[in-house]
Amino acid sequence: MQVNQDDIVALIEAALDANYSDVRAASNRIAKSISSDDLECAKKIKSILRKKGVPLQSSGYIDSLPVDSKSRAPLLEETQWPVTPLVLNQESQNVFQTFLSDVINVDELISHGLSGRLNFLLSGPPGTGKSLVAGHIAAQLNRPLYTVRLDSVISSLLGDTAKNIRQIFDFIPKRNGVLFLDEVDAVAKLRDDRHELGELKRVVNTLIQGLDSLDDHAVVIAATNHSGLLDPAIWRRFPYKIDFSVPDxxxxxxxxxxxxxxxxxxxxxxxxxxxxxxxxxxxxxxxxxxxxxxxxxxxxxxxxxxxxxxxxxxxxxxxxxxxxxxxxxxxxxxxxxxxxxxxxxxxxxxxxxxxxxxxxxxxxxxxx
Ligand SMILES: Nc1ncnc2c1ncn2[C@@H]1O[C@H](COP(=O)(O)OP(=O)(O)O)[C@@H](O)[C@H]1O
Ligand SMILES: [Mg+2]
Known part of the structure; x- marks a missing residue:
């Protein structure tokens, strides 16, 4: 092994400083330098880097996630990138790759006046890979994935729900994260008798305002088990769509x-x-x-x-x-x-x- 001693010193220093981006950088350099002599070990290091997200509890990071003002429960969580491969049929694969390529080349698209919203809607039965796709997109883009479960954002007080939704959309641009709205149809469930239609409309509008407030580089993925329940105004804001069925x-x-x-x-x-x-x-x-x-x-x-x-x-x-x-x-x-x-x-x-x-x-x- 020809590991550069400076890299080892940098790794130790970064680890003790809880500076995770430097830990990653030094580990990547080490993996690269040993890959010709010990490919297995280099692969092991790479796989650890891929699997482990940044530990949230360290460095008080979790404190800065937005929380519900009453319950103090976090409104979103940072989800680790997946380790299992993604199996898609040709058609879905095509949408998936097109989406990634449009995100990666968004500046070029913008310069030609061709940018659209980078919003991706995944619908289909449970267990068909919707969350997995969201994870793979974040991993491929090398961006953190923030998962919001809309049902946990919906508070007993609808006024708070709107506030929660606003907090989420204020937070996301600060972290350059991929926003994953899981169970986005939960909003539609508000259509029950407990609430007035006017109130529901306010929540939907807040969600729409949030989506519209993001800039052209923002990546939003939404998942739903029933796309039919989704408000049409929300549905229209997602130009990229995969409707999953059970695998062929x-x-x-x-x-x-x-x-x-x-x-x-x-x-x-x-x-x-x-x-x-x-x-x-x-x-x-x-x-x-x-x-x-x-x-x-x-x-x-x-x-x-x-x-x-x-x-x-x-x-x-x-x-x-x-x-x-x-x-x-x-x-x-x-x-x-x-x-x-x-x-x-x-x-x-x-x-x-x-x-x-x-x-x-x-x-x-x-x-x-
Ligand atoms: N298309 C797929 N390709 C690879 N693994 C899959 C696929 N669909 C489901 N799985 C496996 O099942 C697990 C659950 O899928 P998940 O993405 O959570 O489903 P959903 O979000 O649609 O309910 C995944 O973590 C993965 O291990
Ligand atoms: Mg899921």
Missing amino acids: LEMRKELWKHFLFVDGGEESMILMLAKISDGLSGGDIESLSLAVRRKSVLTKSDVNMASVVEATMNSALGNTATPEGGELSTFKKKKIATILYKSYGVAQVDLAKILSTSRQTISGYLRE
């Missing part, structure tokens, strides 16, 4: 491959799981995978394919079943073999692998 077959293959097989795995097994998980979200595939991998670690045995298959078949969107730990009963194995064979065309060799049994047993199951 290709995406499900990638998700299983990543979450269950840690980017390895046999093609036939990945395909089989992708087929039987139609209708489940990325979040569901992640939960099923992690549950069965935890079992496999604790029982010191291989991933139990039969129980992943069974749990997957018993899961519905946003409602995953818990994979069984031990060996499945013969009754369950027969059922799985029959369904996989008849409805999904899984070959008998693969059935034998999935159920950890012989091909003779499988053909026996199928004959019954």
Whole structure:
């Protein structure tokens, strides 16, 4: 390793000063200088830098986040950049890349009179990757991500709600952050009988004024489970949109491959799981995978394919079943073999692998 001694001194000094941008800079220089001799270690350093946001509690930083005046609860939080990769279909990928490129080149667009609002609306069912997209955008832009849960901003007193919203929009430009308005439809829920329509309108207007007060460089991402509930005036202020649905077959293959097989795995097994998980979200595939991998670690045995298959078949969107730990009963194995064979065309060799049994047993199951 040829680490420059000055970098080590700088790193120690920055760490003790709690100067996190200098810690990052020195660590990056160190990673770069060792990357030719010890690529693994350089990667490790880079990955730590990517994963760890700035610790909020240190340096009194958290005190400066805007808070609800009554409850003193922070109105937004700094969210760490994601570590998992993002799986998108071609169409969404296209919008995602266009958005990033427009943000990165905003000054050029402005100089040609082509700037628009850099506002991105993500809609779709829970667990389809909306928050993940917000995180990836912030990470790619190298900007902090500030997440606002609008339901926590909505105070029992609507006057305070408007004040809270104003505070958020005053704060964001100071930090050059990416503003992520999660559950933005919460505002629409105010349309209940507790409130007068006039009051609701005031809150919506404050939100609109906030969006309009930001300058051309501001990046705002909003997420909602029901885009239909959104006020049209808000909806119109988001020129970039992705409407997520549950992942298609290709995406499900990638998700299983990543979450269950840690980017390895046999093609036939990945395909089989992708087929039987139609209708489940990325979040569901992640939960099923992690549950069965935890079992496999604790029982010191291989991933139990039969129980992943069974749990997957018993899961519905946003409602995953818990994979069984031990060996499945013969009754369950027969059922799985029959369904996989008849409805999904899984070959008998693969059935034998999935159920950890012989091909003779499988053909026996199928004959019954
Ligand atoms: N399209 C996707 N690509 C990769 N991972 C995904 C995807 N969708 C969901 N996941 C996994 O599920 C988790 C939950 O997704 P999240 O972004 O929080 O969903 P949402 O915000 O839409 O409810 C993510 O952290 C990720 O691990
Ligand atoms: Mg979310």
